[in-house]
Amino acid sequence: MITFDPDLDMLPPRLESPGGAPVWEFQRLIVNPLLAIIALLGVWSVFRYSLQIRNLPLFLLSLVLAIVCPFLIQYHCVDCGRLDFTIRARRHACLHVVRRMRLDEDPPFPALSIRFQVTAWVVMILVAGLMYEIMATGFR
Numbered sequence: 001m002i003t004f005d006p007d008l009d010m011l012p013p014r015l016e017s018p019g020g021a022p023v024w025e026f027q028r029l030i031v032n033p034l035l036a037i038i039a040l041l042g043v044w045s046v047f048r049y050s051l052q053i054r055n056l057p058l059f060l061l062s063l064v065l066a067i068v069c070p071f072l073i074q075y076h077c078v079d080c081g082r083l084d085f086t087i088r089a090r091r092h093a094c095l096h097v098v099r100r101m102r103l104d105e106d107p108p109f110p111a112l113s114i115r116f117q118v119t120a121w122v123v124m125i126l127v128a129g130l131m132y133e134i135m136a137t138g139f140r
Ligand SMILES: [Zn+2]
Pocket: 077, 078, 079, 080, 081, 082, 092, 093, 094, 095, 097
């Protein structure tokens, strides 16, 4: 008895290689946090302004906006050039990725995982912010 009806069941097919490896092992993605950084700078200015004028709704709005900022991190696919949000990266399967998946071959160069790239960007931004704070307050 067939239980799957393509007209009624809208689940997308699961992307896996014949060996069972997930799709992200065959992707070559580069994280692009520029949009999130720009949004975070705006949130920071709203946060400081809300503290300056002592406005609680504006303060809470800045906290909510700060929670939204990580969702603005984007990725760039080296194979097809697509730019999209990172929360949808696990579903990205362009022609090159699907070909590598079907043939079960490795990418031409080992790509760094998205989690590692995001962690590296966060560390770099924190170090840059710390250096800025030291330079701004150190010479007064
Ligand atoms: Zn692609």
